[in-house]
Amino acid sequence: MVLIRNIHKSFGNLEVLKGVSLHIQKGEIVTIVGESGAGKSTLLQIIGTLDKPSTPEKYHSIIEIDHLPITQLRDKELSIFRNQNIGFIFQFHQLLPEFTALENVMLPGMIAGKPKVELHKKATELLKYLSLAHRLEHKPGALSGGEQQRVAVARALMNDPKVILADEPSGNLDSKNAEDLHQLFYKLRQEFNQTFIIVTHNTHLAEMADRSLTMKDGTVISS
Template sequence: MSELLVAKGITKVYRGPREDLTVLRDLDLTVNFGEFIGITGPSGSGKTTLLNILGTLDTPSSGEVWLGQMAYSRMSDRELSEFRSREIGFVFQFHHLLPDLTALENVMLPGLLTRRPRKEIASRAAALLEAVGIADRADHLPKELSGGESQRVAVARALINNPSLVLADEPTGNLDKASGLNLMELLSSLNRIQSLTIIMATHNEALLPFFTRAFRLEDGKLRPLGR
Protein backbone atom coordinates (compact mmCIF):
# COMPACT_ATOMS: atom_id res chain seq x y z
CA MET A 1 0.00 0.00 0.00
CA SER A 2 1.25 3.48 -0.82
CA GLU A 3 1.35 6.35 1.64
CA LEU A 4 -1.19 9.15 1.31
CA LEU A 5 -0.60 11.17 4.49
CA VAL A 6 2.47 11.37 6.69
CA ALA A 7 2.65 13.39 9.92
CA LYS A 8 6.03 13.56 11.64
CA GLY A 9 6.91 14.97 15.05
CA ILE A 10 3.63 16.85 15.50
CA THR A 11 3.61 18.91 18.67
CA LYS A 12 0.91 21.41 19.58
CA VAL A 13 1.34 23.78 22.50
CA TYR A 14 -1.27 26.35 23.51
CA ARG A 15 0.39 29.29 25.23
CA GLY A 16 -1.34 30.52 28.37
CA PRO A 17 -0.78 33.57 30.59
CA ARG A 18 0.39 31.38 33.49
CA GLU A 19 1.25 28.03 31.96
CA ASP A 20 1.34 26.32 28.60
CA LEU A 21 -0.85 23.38 27.61
CA THR A 22 0.76 20.72 25.44
CA VAL A 23 -1.94 18.77 23.60
CA LEU A 24 0.11 16.78 21.08
CA ARG A 25 3.65 15.55 21.81
CA ASP A 26 5.99 14.57 18.98
CA LEU A 27 3.18 12.57 17.34
CA ASP A 28 3.71 10.47 14.21
CA LEU A 29 1.05 9.05 11.88
CA THR A 30 1.22 7.44 8.45
CA VAL A 31 -2.00 6.73 6.53
CA ASN A 32 -2.08 4.66 3.36
CA PHE A 33 -4.43 5.09 0.42
CA GLY A 34 -7.79 3.42 1.08
CA GLU A 35 -7.53 3.11 4.86
CA PHE A 36 -10.31 3.90 7.34
CA ILE A 37 -8.46 5.16 10.41
CA GLY A 38 -10.16 5.59 13.77
CA ILE A 39 -8.83 7.85 16.51
CA THR A 40 -10.47 7.48 19.89
CA GLY A 41 -9.93 9.13 23.24
CA PRO A 42 -11.84 11.16 25.81
CA SER A 43 -13.02 14.72 25.29
CA GLY A 44 -10.11 17.11 25.56
CA SER A 45 -7.50 14.56 24.51
CA GLY A 46 -6.65 16.48 21.34
CA LYS A 47 -8.57 14.56 18.66
CA THR A 48 -10.08 17.68 17.09
CA THR A 49 -6.75 19.51 17.30
CA LEU A 50 -5.07 16.66 15.45
CA LEU A 51 -7.73 16.54 12.73
CA ASN A 52 -7.53 20.31 12.31
CA ILE A 53 -3.77 20.07 11.80
CA LEU A 54 -4.14 17.18 9.34
CA GLY A 55 -6.79 19.21 7.51
CA THR A 56 -4.70 22.42 7.30
CA LEU A 57 -7.17 24.26 9.56
CA ASP A 58 -4.51 24.66 12.25
CA THR A 59 -0.72 24.60 12.33
CA PRO A 60 1.48 22.54 14.67
CA SER A 61 3.93 24.19 17.03
CA SER A 62 6.51 21.88 15.47
CA GLY A 63 6.53 18.98 13.05
CA GLU A 64 5.38 18.53 9.46
CA VAL A 65 2.47 17.04 7.54
CA TRP A 66 2.56 15.81 3.95
CA LEU A 67 -0.48 14.87 1.87
CA GLY A 68 0.76 13.18 -1.25
CA GLN A 69 3.97 15.02 -2.06
CA MET A 70 2.80 18.35 -0.63
CA ALA A 71 4.30 19.62 2.63
CA TYR A 72 1.84 21.91 4.42
CA SER A 73 4.50 24.25 5.81
CA ARG A 74 5.78 25.06 2.33
CA MET A 75 2.46 26.42 1.09
CA SER A 76 1.16 29.97 1.45
CA ASP A 77 -2.23 30.62 3.07
CA ARG A 78 -3.81 30.96 -0.37
CA GLU A 79 -2.20 27.75 -1.60
CA LEU A 80 -3.35 25.95 1.54
CA SER A 81 -6.92 27.16 1.03
CA GLU A 82 -6.99 25.95 -2.57
CA PHE A 83 -5.29 22.69 -1.62
CA ARG A 84 -7.77 22.07 1.22
CA SER A 85 -10.76 22.73 -1.05
CA ARG A 86 -9.41 20.34 -3.67
CA GLU A 87 -7.91 17.53 -1.61
CA ILE A 88 -9.70 17.33 1.76
CA GLY A 89 -13.35 16.76 2.67
CA PHE A 90 -14.72 17.44 6.15
CA VAL A 91 -17.59 15.91 8.12
CA PHE A 92 -18.24 17.41 11.54
CA GLN A 93 -20.31 16.43 14.59
CA PHE A 94 -23.00 18.89 13.49
CA HIS A 95 -23.88 18.89 9.81
CA HIS A 96 -23.61 22.69 9.31
CA LEU A 97 -26.05 22.64 6.37
CA LEU A 98 -27.23 26.06 5.21
CA PRO A 99 -30.90 26.24 6.23
CA ASP A 100 -32.17 28.06 3.14
CA LEU A 101 -30.59 25.65 0.65
CA THR A 102 -31.94 22.26 -0.37
CA ALA A 103 -29.98 19.08 0.24
CA LEU A 104 -28.81 19.14 -3.38
CA GLU A 105 -27.76 22.79 -3.19
CA ASN A 106 -25.85 22.18 0.06
CA VAL A 107 -23.92 19.36 -1.58
CA MET A 108 -23.18 21.51 -4.62
CA LEU A 109 -21.87 24.50 -2.67
CA PRO A 110 -18.16 23.56 -2.27
CA GLY A 111 -18.08 22.53 -5.92
CA LEU A 112 -19.35 25.92 -7.05
CA LEU A 113 -16.29 27.52 -5.46
CA THR A 114 -14.05 25.60 -7.88
CA ARG A 115 -15.44 27.35 -10.98
CA ARG A 116 -16.41 24.06 -12.61
CA PRO A 117 -19.57 24.14 -14.76
CA ARG A 118 -22.72 24.26 -12.64
CA LYS A 119 -24.33 21.47 -14.66
CA GLU A 120 -21.37 19.18 -13.97
CA ILE A 121 -21.50 19.95 -10.25
CA ALA A 122 -25.27 19.41 -10.06
CA SER A 123 -24.90 16.05 -11.79
CA ARG A 124 -22.18 14.91 -9.37
CA ALA A 125 -24.17 16.17 -6.37
CA ALA A 126 -27.22 14.18 -7.48
CA ALA A 127 -25.06 11.08 -7.95
CA LEU A 128 -23.58 11.52 -4.47
CA LEU A 129 -27.02 11.84 -2.87
CA GLU A 130 -27.89 8.60 -4.64
CA ALA A 131 -24.69 7.01 -3.32
CA VAL A 132 -25.49 7.98 0.29
CA GLY A 133 -29.05 6.72 -0.04
CA ILE A 134 -31.13 9.88 0.05
CA ALA A 135 -31.69 10.83 -3.60
CA ASP A 136 -35.40 11.21 -2.80
CA ARG A 137 -34.57 14.03 -0.34
CA ALA A 138 -32.62 16.16 -2.81
CA ASP A 139 -35.17 18.98 -2.86
CA HIS A 140 -35.78 19.04 0.89
CA LEU A 141 -34.53 21.76 3.21
CA PRO A 142 -32.44 20.79 6.27
CA LYS A 143 -35.40 21.36 8.60
CA GLU A 144 -37.25 18.63 6.69
CA LEU A 145 -34.47 16.08 7.20
CA SER A 146 -33.74 13.83 10.16
CA GLY A 147 -30.39 14.04 11.93
CA GLY A 148 -29.15 10.94 10.15
CA GLU A 149 -30.27 12.25 6.77
CA SER A 150 -28.59 15.59 7.41
CA GLN A 151 -25.30 13.85 8.17
CA ARG A 152 -25.62 11.86 4.94
CA VAL A 153 -25.97 15.15 3.09
CA ALA A 154 -22.85 16.36 4.92
CA VAL A 155 -20.96 13.25 3.77
CA ALA A 156 -22.05 13.86 0.17
CA ARG A 157 -20.97 17.50 0.46
CA ALA A 158 -17.54 16.38 1.71
CA LEU A 159 -17.13 14.28 -1.45
CA ILE A 160 -18.26 16.81 -4.06
CA ASN A 161 -14.70 17.79 -5.06
CA ASN A 162 -13.51 14.17 -5.11
CA PRO A 163 -11.00 14.69 -2.27
CA SER A 164 -8.01 12.47 -1.56
CA LEU A 165 -8.84 12.41 2.15
CA VAL A 166 -11.96 12.77 4.30
CA LEU A 167 -11.64 13.92 7.92
CA ALA A 168 -14.63 13.12 10.13
CA ASP A 169 -14.77 14.64 13.61
CA GLU A 170 -17.29 12.80 15.84
CA PRO A 171 -19.79 12.47 12.94
CA THR A 172 -22.07 10.19 14.99
CA GLY A 173 -21.89 12.33 18.13
CA ASN A 174 -25.30 13.97 17.71
CA LEU A 175 -27.09 10.90 16.34
CA ASP A 176 -29.09 8.19 18.10
CA LYS A 177 -27.55 4.72 18.17
CA ALA A 178 -29.36 3.39 15.10
CA SER A 179 -28.64 6.48 12.99
CA GLY A 180 -25.02 6.45 14.12
CA LEU A 181 -24.57 2.82 13.09
CA ASN A 182 -26.23 3.53 9.74
CA LEU A 183 -23.80 6.39 9.14
CA MET A 184 -20.85 4.16 10.04
CA GLU A 185 -22.10 1.51 7.60
CA LEU A 186 -22.22 4.22 4.93
CA LEU A 187 -18.68 5.44 5.63
CA SER A 188 -17.40 1.87 5.74
CA SER A 189 -19.10 1.11 2.42
CA LEU A 190 -17.60 4.20 0.77
CA ASN A 191 -14.21 3.16 2.11
CA ARG A 192 -14.50 -0.37 0.73
CA ILE A 193 -16.20 0.30 -2.60
CA GLN A 194 -14.58 3.60 -3.58
CA SER A 195 -11.28 3.11 -1.69
CA LEU A 196 -12.06 6.37 0.08
CA THR A 197 -9.41 7.26 2.66
CA ILE A 198 -11.00 8.41 5.92
CA ILE A 199 -9.61 9.51 9.27
CA MET A 200 -12.32 9.68 11.92
CA ALA A 201 -12.24 10.86 15.52
CA THR A 202 -14.69 9.35 18.00
CA HIS A 203 -15.02 8.85 21.75
CA ASN A 204 -17.18 5.76 21.12
CA GLU A 205 -14.97 2.68 21.24
CA ALA A 206 -17.93 0.50 20.19
CA LEU A 207 -17.25 1.78 16.65
CA LEU A 208 -13.72 0.37 16.52
CA PRO A 209 -14.68 -2.72 14.43
CA PHE A 210 -15.51 -0.43 11.50
CA PHE A 211 -11.93 0.81 11.15
CA THR A 212 -9.08 -0.82 9.26
CA ARG A 213 -6.75 0.56 11.96
CA ALA A 214 -7.46 2.39 15.19
CA PHE A 215 -5.49 4.45 17.70
CA ARG A 216 -6.11 5.90 21.12
CA LEU A 217 -4.89 9.45 21.67
CA GLU A 218 -3.59 9.88 25.19
CA ASP A 219 -0.84 11.99 26.70
CA GLY A 220 -0.43 13.63 23.30
CA LYS A 221 0.56 10.37 21.57
CA LEU A 222 -1.22 7.87 19.33
CA ARG A 223 -1.23 4.32 20.68
CA PRO A 224 -2.31 1.50 18.29
CA LEU A 225 -5.39 -0.47 19.32
CA GLY A 226 -6.08 -4.11 18.47
CA ARG A 227 -9.36 -4.95 16.76
Protein backbone atom coordinates in the same frame (compact mmCIF):
# COMPACT_ATOMS: atom_id res chain seq x y z
CA MET B 1 -1.55 8.90 1.73
CA VAL B 2 -1.16 10.86 5.01
CA LEU B 3 2.19 11.21 6.75
CA ILE B 4 2.71 13.36 9.83
CA ARG B 5 5.87 13.43 11.89
CA ASN B 6 6.68 15.10 15.20
CA ILE B 7 3.67 17.41 15.34
CA HIS B 8 3.48 19.78 18.32
CA LYS B 9 0.74 22.25 19.17
CA SER B 10 0.55 24.69 22.06
CA PHE B 11 -2.02 27.26 23.09
CA GLY B 12 -0.11 29.66 25.33
CA ASN B 13 1.55 27.52 27.99
CA LEU B 14 -0.75 24.56 27.32
CA GLU B 15 0.92 21.92 25.15
CA VAL B 16 -1.91 19.99 23.45
CA LEU B 17 0.12 17.85 21.01
CA LYS B 18 3.52 16.52 22.02
CA GLY B 19 5.30 15.10 19.01
CA VAL B 20 2.59 13.07 17.27
CA SER B 21 3.61 10.91 14.29
CA LEU B 22 1.28 8.84 12.05
CA HIS B 23 1.34 7.15 8.65
CA ILE B 24 -2.00 6.30 7.05
CA GLN B 25 -2.25 4.35 3.80
CA LYS B 26 -4.61 5.05 0.90
CA GLY B 27 -7.94 3.29 1.37
CA GLU B 28 -7.38 2.81 5.09
CA ILE B 29 -10.01 3.59 7.73
CA VAL B 30 -8.32 4.78 10.91
CA THR B 31 -10.12 5.85 14.08
CA ILE B 32 -8.63 8.01 16.82
CA VAL B 33 -10.00 7.49 20.32
CA GLY B 34 -9.19 8.86 23.74
CA GLU B 35 -10.58 10.95 26.56
CA SER B 36 -11.69 14.55 26.07
CA GLY B 37 -8.68 16.85 26.03
CA ALA B 38 -6.31 14.21 24.65
CA GLY B 39 -5.70 16.28 21.50
CA LYS B 40 -7.76 14.26 19.00
CA SER B 41 -9.73 17.10 17.40
CA THR B 42 -6.68 19.40 17.40
CA LEU B 43 -4.74 16.77 15.49
CA LEU B 44 -7.59 16.33 13.01
CA GLN B 45 -7.75 20.10 12.41
CA ILE B 46 -4.01 20.22 11.73
CA ILE B 47 -4.18 17.29 9.30
CA GLY B 48 -7.08 19.07 7.60
CA THR B 49 -5.09 22.33 7.33
CA LEU B 50 -7.66 24.20 9.43
CA ASP B 51 -4.90 24.85 11.96
CA LYS B 52 -1.11 24.76 11.89
CA PRO B 53 1.43 23.02 14.13
CA SER B 54 3.51 25.11 16.50
CA THR B 55 6.98 26.11 15.25
CA PRO B 56 7.40 23.29 12.70
CA GLU B 57 10.94 24.51 11.94
CA LYS B 58 11.99 23.93 15.55
CA TYR B 59 10.59 20.39 15.70
CA HIS B 60 11.27 19.47 12.05
CA SER B 61 7.56 18.72 11.73
CA ILE B 62 6.26 17.08 8.55
CA ILE B 63 2.72 16.91 7.19
CA GLU B 64 2.28 15.27 3.79
CA ILE B 65 -0.93 14.36 1.99
CA ASP B 66 -0.47 12.31 -1.16
CA HIS B 67 3.27 13.13 -1.01
CA LEU B 68 2.69 16.91 -1.00
CA PRO B 69 4.37 18.70 1.97
CA ILE B 70 1.50 20.96 3.01
CA THR B 71 3.47 22.71 5.77
CA GLN B 72 5.26 24.55 2.97
CA LEU B 73 2.09 25.96 1.39
CA ARG B 74 0.98 29.56 1.83
CA ASP B 75 -2.49 30.37 3.18
CA LYS B 76 -4.13 30.82 -0.24
CA GLU B 77 -2.50 27.65 -1.54
CA LEU B 78 -3.70 25.81 1.58
CA SER B 79 -7.28 26.95 1.01
CA ILE B 80 -7.22 25.66 -2.57
CA PHE B 81 -5.60 22.38 -1.51
CA ARG B 82 -8.13 21.89 1.29
CA ASN B 83 -11.08 22.47 -1.01
CA GLN B 84 -9.81 20.08 -3.66
CA ASN B 85 -8.31 17.28 -1.56
CA ILE B 86 -9.94 17.07 1.88
CA GLY B 87 -13.54 16.28 2.79
CA PHE B 88 -14.91 17.11 6.24
CA ILE B 89 -17.74 15.50 8.20
CA PHE B 90 -18.70 17.05 11.53
CA GLN B 91 -20.87 15.92 14.44
CA PHE B 92 -23.44 18.68 13.91
CA HIS B 93 -23.47 18.46 10.09
CA GLN B 94 -22.71 22.20 9.53
CA LEU B 95 -25.27 22.43 6.72
CA LEU B 96 -26.44 25.90 5.66
CA PRO B 97 -30.10 26.11 6.75
CA GLU B 98 -31.19 28.44 3.96
CA PHE B 99 -29.92 26.09 1.21
CA THR B 100 -31.50 22.87 -0.05
CA ALA B 101 -29.77 19.51 0.30
CA LEU B 102 -28.70 19.75 -3.34
CA GLU B 103 -27.29 23.26 -2.91
CA ASN B 104 -25.40 22.28 0.26
CA VAL B 105 -23.73 19.41 -1.58
CA MET B 106 -22.81 21.66 -4.52
CA LEU B 107 -21.03 24.23 -2.32
CA PRO B 108 -17.47 22.77 -2.37
CA GLY B 109 -17.62 22.59 -6.16
CA MET B 110 -18.93 26.15 -6.38
CA ILE B 111 -16.00 27.33 -4.25
CA ALA B 112 -13.68 25.49 -6.65
CA GLY B 113 -15.27 27.36 -9.58
CA LYS B 114 -16.63 24.33 -11.40
CA PRO B 115 -19.48 24.73 -13.95
CA LYS B 116 -22.93 24.77 -12.32
CA VAL B 117 -24.37 22.19 -14.73
CA GLU B 118 -21.57 19.78 -13.85
CA LEU B 119 -22.06 20.40 -10.13
CA HIS B 120 -25.83 19.88 -10.30
CA LYS B 121 -25.33 16.53 -12.05
CA LYS B 122 -22.62 15.33 -9.63
CA ALA B 123 -24.52 16.44 -6.49
CA THR B 124 -27.70 14.74 -7.72
CA GLU B 125 -25.80 11.52 -8.37
CA LEU B 126 -24.23 11.58 -4.90
CA LEU B 127 -27.54 12.18 -3.15
CA LYS B 128 -29.18 9.40 -5.15
CA TYR B 129 -26.28 7.08 -4.25
CA LEU B 130 -26.94 7.91 -0.58
CA SER B 131 -30.68 7.15 -0.97
CA LEU B 132 -31.72 10.82 -0.82
CA ALA B 133 -33.16 11.24 -4.32
CA HIS B 134 -36.50 12.23 -2.76
CA ARG B 135 -34.86 14.94 -0.60
CA LEU B 136 -32.98 17.01 -3.18
CA GLU B 137 -35.03 20.18 -2.69
CA HIS B 138 -35.56 19.86 1.06
CA LYS B 139 -33.77 22.24 3.41
CA PRO B 140 -31.91 20.83 6.45
CA GLY B 141 -34.75 21.71 8.83
CA ALA B 142 -37.02 19.31 6.95
CA LEU B 143 -34.56 16.41 7.14
CA SER B 144 -34.01 13.87 9.89
CA GLY B 145 -30.68 13.73 11.71
CA GLY B 146 -29.58 10.72 9.69
CA GLU B 147 -30.57 12.38 6.43
CA GLN B 148 -28.70 15.55 7.35
CA GLN B 149 -25.56 13.54 8.05
CA ARG B 150 -25.83 11.75 4.70
CA VAL B 151 -26.10 15.15 2.99
CA ALA B 152 -22.93 16.12 4.86
CA VAL B 153 -21.24 12.94 3.58
CA ALA B 154 -22.28 13.79 0.01
CA ARG B 155 -20.88 17.31 0.44
CA ALA B 156 -17.59 15.85 1.70
CA LEU B 157 -17.38 13.67 -1.43
CA MET B 158 -18.25 16.45 -3.88
CA ASN B 159 -14.71 17.26 -5.03
CA ASP B 160 -13.46 13.65 -4.97
CA PRO B 161 -11.14 14.29 -2.01
CA LYS B 162 -8.04 12.22 -1.34
CA VAL B 163 -8.96 11.88 2.35
CA ILE B 164 -12.08 12.39 4.47
CA LEU B 165 -11.71 13.65 8.03
CA ALA B 166 -14.63 13.02 10.38
CA ASP B 167 -14.94 14.48 13.89
CA GLU B 168 -17.48 12.50 15.97
CA PRO B 169 -19.61 11.91 12.83
CA SER B 170 -22.14 9.68 14.61
CA GLY B 171 -22.07 11.48 17.95
CA ASN B 172 -25.39 13.24 17.32
CA LEU B 173 -27.23 10.23 15.84
CA ASP B 174 -29.35 7.50 17.37
CA SER B 175 -27.95 3.95 17.32
CA LYS B 176 -29.71 2.93 14.08
CA ASN B 177 -28.54 5.98 12.11
CA ALA B 178 -25.07 5.70 13.63
CA GLU B 179 -24.77 2.09 12.45
CA ASP B 180 -26.02 3.05 8.98
CA LEU B 181 -23.38 5.81 8.79
CA HIS B 182 -20.61 3.45 9.88
CA GLN B 183 -21.61 0.92 7.22
CA LEU B 184 -21.66 3.72 4.65
CA PHE B 185 -18.02 4.58 5.39
CA TYR B 186 -17.01 0.99 4.65
CA LYS B 187 -19.11 0.91 1.51
CA LEU B 188 -17.36 4.07 0.27
CA ARG B 189 -13.96 2.56 1.04
CA GLN B 190 -14.85 -0.64 -0.78
CA GLU B 191 -16.25 1.05 -3.88
CA PHE B 192 -14.00 4.13 -4.16
CA ASN B 193 -10.92 3.19 -2.07
CA GLN B 194 -11.67 6.25 0.06
CA THR B 195 -9.36 7.05 2.99
CA PHE B 196 -10.95 7.99 6.33
CA ILE B 197 -9.51 9.42 9.55
CA ILE B 198 -12.24 9.44 12.19
CA VAL B 199 -12.21 10.89 15.70
CA THR B 200 -14.82 9.04 17.71
CA HIS B 201 -16.02 7.98 21.14
CA ASN B 202 -18.10 5.22 19.53
CA THR B 203 -16.52 1.93 20.62
CA HIS B 204 -18.24 -0.09 17.88
CA LEU B 205 -16.97 2.20 15.11
CA ALA B 206 -13.46 2.13 16.59
CA GLU B 207 -13.48 -1.67 16.63
CA MET B 208 -14.62 -1.82 12.99
CA ALA B 209 -11.70 0.27 11.72
CA ASP B 210 -8.58 -1.11 10.06
CA ARG B 211 -6.66 0.53 12.90
CA SER B 212 -7.73 2.32 16.05
CA LEU B 213 -5.23 4.76 17.59
CA THR B 214 -5.51 5.80 21.22
CA MET B 215 -4.39 9.27 22.25
CA LYS B 216 -3.60 10.41 25.78
CA ASP B 217 -2.12 13.71 26.95
CA GLY B 218 -1.20 14.83 23.44
CA THR B 219 0.54 11.65 22.27
CA VAL B 220 -0.45 8.41 20.54
CA ILE B 221 -0.02 5.69 23.16
CA SER B 222 -1.28 2.61 21.29
CA SER B 223 -2.65 1.30 18.01
